[in-house]
Amino acid sequence: MSTIRPAADLEADPRVKAVFDDIRATRKSDFINNMWLYLAFDPALLESTWQEVKAVMATPSTLDPLVKEMLYIAVSVTNGCSYCVHSHTAAAKTKGMSPAQHAELLAIISLAGKTNQLATALQLPVDATFDADRN
Amino acid sequence: MSTIRPAADLEADPRVKAVFDDIRATRKSDFINNMWLYLAFDPALLESTWQEVKAVMATPSTLDPLVKEMLYIAVSVTNGCSYCVHSHTAAAKTKGMSPAQHAELLAIISLAGKTNQLATALQLPVDATFDADRN
Amino acid sequence: MSTIRPAADLEADPRVKAVFDDIRATRKSDFINNMWLYLAFDPALLESTWQEVKAVMATPSTLDPLVKEMLYIAVSVTNGCSYCVHSHTAAAKTKGMSPAQHAELLAIISLAGKTNQLATALQLPVDATFDADRN
Amino acid sequence: MSTIRPAADLEADPRVKAVFDDIRATRKSDFINNMWLYLAFDPALLESTWQEVKAVMATPSTLDPLVKEMLYIAVSVTNGCSYCVHSHTAAAKTKGMSPAQHAELLAIISLAGKTNQLATALQLPVDATFDADRN
Amino acid sequence: MSTIRPAADLEADPRVKAVFDDIRATRKSDFINNMWLYLAFDPALLESTWQEVKAVMATPSTLDPLVKEMLYIAVSVTNGCSYCVHSHTAAAKTKGMSPAQHAELLAIISLAGKTNQLATALQLPVDATFDADRN
Amino acid sequence: MSTIRPAADLEADPRVKAVFDDIRATRKSDFINNMWLYLAFDPALLESTWQEVKAVMATPSTLDPLVKEMLYIAVSVTNGCSYCVHSHTAAAKTKGMSPAQHAELLAIISLAGKTNQLATALQLPVDATFDADRN
The missing domain is CATH 1.20.1290.10 (AhpD-like)
Structure with a gap:
């Protein structure tokens, strides 16, 4: 469809x-x-x-081609884009992503999904030291 | 607050x-x-x-510490978690992210945001070749 | 299902x-x-x-029926609601959306998805002139 | 603003x-x-x-007023709506949410954020037994 | 797939x-x-x-098992995670969710989706009384 | 920041x-x-x-400049991008958006947020007639 x-x-x-x-x-x-x-x-x-x-x-650029695909997967998973998750996971495998790297990618993006929820639920004030405008 | x-x-x-x-x-x-x-x-x-x-x-793991932070940023930006974007961007800089890498990270995650919208708007069927269950 | x-x-x-x-x-x-x-x-x-x-x-209201459907599509795509993208795209076509308008709709909502990511990644301060409370 | x-x-x-x-x-x-x-x-x-x-x-309805506020918080956190997280957390406290319940709420919605990412990254097929149309 | x-x-x-x-x-x-x-x-x-x-x-914890499943559903729906919506709705039914409770759950999470959009579109300032840091 | x-x-x-x-x-x-x-x-x-x-x-294109800004707002609100909601609402006002149109825009995008939640919670099958591939 x-x-x-x-x-x-x-x-x-x-x-x-x-x-x-x-x-x-x-x-x-x-x-x-x-x-x-x-x-x-x-x-x-x-x-x-x-x-x-x-x-x-x-x-060719400052980031490795496999890293780029992993970043694409991270955004696509978070946006819930089924087609994009499929196509970029396939591309990442073609570029050499091992099962161990795939598992680690999943561990990171799912942990980020978790701590994003915590930070938003707590409505954390941003630490002053993180502000690039002041540094 | x-x-x-x-x-x-x-x-x-x-x-x-x-x-x-x-x-x-x-x-x-x-x-x-x-x-x-x-x-x-x-x-x-x-x-x-x-x-x-x-x-x-x-x-220590299969992915570089800086790559991990970039993946965390990708998820946090997509989820719109202000605190997380700040804290992980600061961490990525501490781990050596250059302005050129920062710009490239932004180019990738914003392009992914764009093509995610296109794929969802088109409701693209997933190509059979992307299905891991069949390969 | x-x-x-x-x-x-x-x-x-x-x-x-x-x-x-x-x-x-x-x-x-x-x-x-x-x-x-x-x-x-x-x-x-x-x-x-x-x-x-x-x-x-x-x-009947202040906005054109086709514009309303396009706005509905924009939200539905961004939320990744497959059913809603299908039903409102079909409705927009019934209300006269041409292929050129469909393509332009896609260009706008995908560009918005892209610049939303950039603004969030940069954590842009809101320009004072945009604040309705002050104007 | x-x-x-x-x-x-x-x-x-x-x-x-x-x-x-x-x-x-x-x-x-x-x-x-x-x-x-x-x-x-x-x-x-x-x-x-x-x-x-x-x-x-x-x-008055089939769900407890405090449960309703917690559900509202869950959606608001996931949507990243700062105002809504604040107002409904305040409302939940007024309706008796204890610190232990608040912590458990955070544990559940952050775990859901995590496993949502895993399920989407894996593009899991839905188990046939979950389909209400067939049961 | x-x-x-x-x-x-x-x-x-x-x-x-x-x-x-x-x-x-x-x-x-x-x-x-x-x-x-x-x-x-x-x-x-x-x-x-x-x-x-x-x-x-x-x-066993401070929240009822059925309430926990409903919270999981609320997050999963908002994230658009199809697999998770299916699995946790099935689990909620197993734990006794009635059709009336299911309908009320849908009424709450869809209303939250609606008012989240309103609050974000208005960019509402957070009322000072909602700030836990000051209370 | x-x-x-x-x-x-x-x-x-x-x-x-x-x-x-x-x-x-x-x-x-x-x-x-x-x-x-x-x-x-x-x-x-x-x-x-x-x-x-x-x-x-x-x-100049097939869509009215004000309609384009409204579409941009719709995506930005759904993504929770504060900066983007501010900048494009200001732009829409500059292009002539009246308070009545602003209110109607809010009514549509908040209703879409609501029905998106309902469709996702119900996991509605897409009606065959909505499939462009078959028509």
């Missing part, structure tokens, strides 16, 4: 085809996952979203 | 003092932040929470 | 039948969607919920 | 005065908290919101 | 078997739900999670 | 100055709000964020 229906021949649109070709080249794989197949209903949204994902996630 | 008021002499309770001493020893610092000062209203809750935070966050 | 099971003959209850009749009359359609079929397990909750939905969403 | 500014003499409006009088009578207290002072910018919204809060929270 | 695949013979691991045996003994039932079957991929995470759930949820 | 401290002379950086100049020109105002002052710690993040906000929010 979804809220839009992808066209029968998505790549008949040259803008869509160009993005899909770049996804395949960047990932060195023929597989195009549903995120892109469904976003293709609006070529401009497809283009801008892919450009940003490519720039942030597929470009 | 908070929802409980810490007692005047928290460490008069030996259970509280034992936890605070362990926090100081573990962190090699005299500073006790508000999370622990306020949780001390219930020594059992203080003990169990600290034991878990210490086990998950302050014990 | 659901957490309650609708009775076999819901409309045998006159309070349920009265609400369903009003839904049909208001919408000029025989179709009753699952929200109402399942809420019918408690006629009082069914009545009060429908009365509020009718008053807010199906009564 | 707020997004609207209450009028100087709110009770000059008879609809506002009627609601405020009912709040005072229902709660047997002269104190009107900010929720109602600020909602008064729109008398219709003030009326409908107060009627619902009164019906659900201040009318 | 899930993000990990349980091993064929989970109880071949003595740590897993010990936890499963304790779950069966505590609940006086042979049924082990998916939360535990899937968490078993990491015996340490399984052990610590079960110990905490048992301590908080299955130990 | 914030998690980064803006530099003393932000516009000494030509990339920052160029973005600020474009913000001033686009908005026809000298005022730069804190979102941009704080994002300036990373010029690349500042540039990409502003370009996207400008393209989505400040370019």
